[in-house]
Amino acid sequence: MKRHLILLSVAVALVFGLLAVPALAQDRPDLLIWADRTRTPPLTELAAAFGEEFGVTVEVQEIAMGDIRANLSVVGPTGEGPDIIVAAHDWIGELVINGAVTPIDLGDAAEMFTPGSLSLFTYNGEIYGMPYAAENVAFFRNSELVPDAPATWDDVRAITEELVDGGAADYGYIIQTADFYHFHPILSAFGGYIFGTAGGGAYDPTDVGVDSEGAVAAATWLEGMAVDGFIPPAIDYDVMHTLFERGDAAMIVTGPWALPRIRESGVPYAISNIPAGPAGPGMPLIGGQGFMLSAYSENQLLAESFLLDYVATDEAMQALYDADPRPPAFIPTLEKLNDPDLAAFQAAGEVGIPQPSIPEMSSVWGSAQTAMQLVIQGDQPAADAFADAAEQIRTLIAGGEVETVRMTPAGDPPPADGPQSVSIPGTVNSAIGCGGDWDPACEDAQLAYVANSDVWMGTFLLPAGDYEYKVALDGAWTENYGGMADRDGPNVALSVAEEGAVMFVYDHKSHWVADSVNHVIASVPGNYQAAIGCAADWSPDCLRSWLQDPDGDGVYTLSVTLPAGDYEGKVAYNLSWDENYGADGARDGANLTFSVPAEGVVTFSFDPASHVLTIAVGG
């Protein structure tokens, strides 16, 4: 028994000892690099040569490409992390918000890299990595079946029809069923986009273009190919390549990473630019690999110097290229290569755009691929599938919170003598993102003061349902109103039949609160508006001329004091000219005219049922 105890102790000591040794070993190399499997062998050789020449120890650790990004933030703070990582450019967004990487100062060396590759690694105006490869897809065709490169996607369809109907091949052009990356060239050729660009060319995550007109056009083209049986479902990367390499499919879009297997297959191929569409050339997404500096590194200066003085040389870049032939970003190496295939990729990439590296991009892939799959399988019409995808993406980008979009921009500073904030507490609260209901202090339920209209407004996306609300001032219940401008009055019932935007407007002069479901939000734009404090005449969005109905009798009224003169006006709904009524309640009808003989009160009365506006001058 005792002997067992000792054995046990030894075993436990060994287990814990083994655990403890790596933690205690502070025998760090001067530089530690994390690289993936393909990049590790050439980098290890470079590191060994560097160490021998300069007496600085550089160690290369192999980490799976998919783990480098996540592990950096975990291991970095412990001081055991790398100084340099091999990275894909689209990790930048995530790494930067975690503070895990630090900008690199390329200095004079910047001229040695292709401008396109540098733009990939630029984020918020700073360069976060030294690129070494930049790549994009191009159009492959079986040069026996398709001797001439198609110029447009309509040509692609025509060639496909000819090949398939003529029995020359099973398939013409095929695409992976669920791969938005390979679909982007088509998307852009028809005018679609993923994210719009804001100033300076940076991607704007609030402008999702997956359901834009062009995107739907591209999806419709895809749908046409699928419905007619030219593009089959259940194609993944391997199936696509197998079909092409066997000669069963005549055209695919793929990248330089597939060159080795295509060459090996012996299929006759030619590479050309992406076909164009009605909106212009098909733009491939450009991606890149490079080296980034860890923010946790204690040796950033040495790491930077190692990259710029040793890796950014023709020999090192050539070694990296030989290990993994991707189009180099380093100009001297790129120019030396005499590979017509890579030149063809280069040419196709000239119209390419950087694959977005903003973190929001990770919300795009899943939904967009699902939409493609639904279209190709014929489960949903193209426009619906892509509209759903865009809606999903917007929801995910909004943090996955309840789909509530606050559409009112930040308001103007309210006048000092009135309330400093106005909100709509009620059962609407939780629907618009508040923690609980009936909370007058909830940030998400605040209306914004609009100085031009002298009212408080807010627009919220509400799911279908029955709600109640009131209006409360200054984030408290002290001063609150019901729907009849009645202080401490009863709750306002609000029944939303279909999910949609609901506008709330509160006028502190009359204490009336209206919503766009129970009421019409109507104003009387006219050439008198400047006289009552609006920024301009004829502005339907100036609610100083708001027609109100505090007594709930269905007649909306507005009283203004005007100087003598001849005036004109109309009724406009929802702050825009889209729905407006003129003389005799006619839609888009003629302006109503009225004269004010001497300065006095003018009262407008409006009946939404007949759309007739009555104007009473004086008294």
Place this chain on the structure above:
Amino acid sequence: MSASSLASTPAGGKSAGAGGSPPAPSAPPASVSTLNYLVRLLLLGVINAGVLVFGVTLINDGNAFLGGTIILTTLLLSVVLLRNALKPMRWMVPSLALVALLVVYPMFYTLYVSFTNYSDGHRHTKSEALALMAADKFLPEGAVSYEWNVYRREGAAEDDASAYALLLTDEAGGNFFAAQNTALETVPAGDPPEAFSGYLLLSGGDRFRALQVIQEMQFGPADAPIGIQSRSAAGEFQQRWVFDAARDVLMDRETGAEYPADNATGEFRAASGETAPLGFWVPTGFENYSRLFTSPVLRGPLVQVFGWTVMFAFFSVVTSFALGLGMALVMNKPFPGIRVVRSLLIIPYAIPGMISILIWRGMLNLNVGVINTTLENLFGWAPPWSVDPMWAKIAIIMVNLWLTYPYFMLICSGALQAIPTSIYEAAEVDGATAWEKFWKLTLPLLLVAVGPLLVASFTYNFNNYLLIEAMFQGGPPIPGTSAPPVGYTDNLISYTFRYAFAAGGTRDYGFASAIAVVIFLIVGALTLFQFRFTKRLEEIGENV
């Protein structure tokens, strides 16, 4: 009459026979015992010392939770080893320690994380975030940025850091020599000289090695020190983000803006609403849970997903158990070549699951899969596996059957051997048919032994992420759903995993942990319920 009463008779008789004179405990010689005890103490001491160092290192690295768990576990271990009263525990201690580290610790850690905002942008503690931001430097207006070369005083001792100096070159090409704590000295323009007033220009390995030392050093006059910012820039750089701990405010010295720390949300937020580049993680209470219960996940086709999750787990267990049992029954009676057949049938179990799944996925591909092309050639039709919801579900259950039946075959083979043949003989005397014997004897007795394994298998399949994701990524997709996208074969774990890591474009570990905790509770409740059920089976077993 039960087996246990049979067994107890001889044991009782023996103890009765020996009852008169209990053997005296043969005490070992005292010296051996003391030595033994000392060795034991020494070893334990060594272990504890090692673990303590390890644990403290972990705690210092900010991993207090893991460090604490390891230290606590070792403490318990020592107590068990030193106290004789706990002797029976000693055999279980290693596995208990591992359970504590590999199961209990991750569980509590997940629970803990689910009450924090640990996520991208909030991955660091406040002090880590501040330390990272402190590295951000800026060049004040009017200051000059120089290119630099590094020099070293000739003949200086190897570890003498004060022997380093810089030669600075401004944009106009003017050269300045900057030793430490001295004013800048103008040097004739042109390429950096090899030597300057007793200092030698460093190059090659000397330069690279010097970089590690000089990157934090300051050169030039002490009142306007020049530091190195990057390989091609040095100058009077200053720390941009300075934290005022007394006021709990982060200051941006470049713009003069102030960012008060918001310790409830883990951000440094200016009055303008702008936040500093890094946030930090803080406990946020039930925030993640309330977000989960108001999230679109629960408004999506959750009923569909949950239904399929249960169905998948149920059918996986039932089909593989049925097939495994069938095979075991067939092989319960020896036949020529049984060893070979049995070995072959176990192969699916021996191949890593991921590989089998990928092979099946390839074979079931509609366009090039061997199964589908064969079926199409023979019958002109093949099931649209990945496109049709029903066929996709069938494919997944089929593949899971392939992966798991050998397990049940092995288990059932063993359990069948344990059923006493005498009861079959008795049944035959009573005139039972083979069918009746199977349903009334074999199956109930088998379930006594296998029941808990069925429950475990159900639990495992309830959380089977690998198969679902590797086969069809949850597809085919359900049209017209709100976010996140969801497919007909998505189970609870694949659906929520995708949501936790796609929402907002960032990884939200706190939220994902909350989901994991909720799923754990669901699975726990189901398992508990099933164990109640298997208890009833045990009662059957006891009555045989």
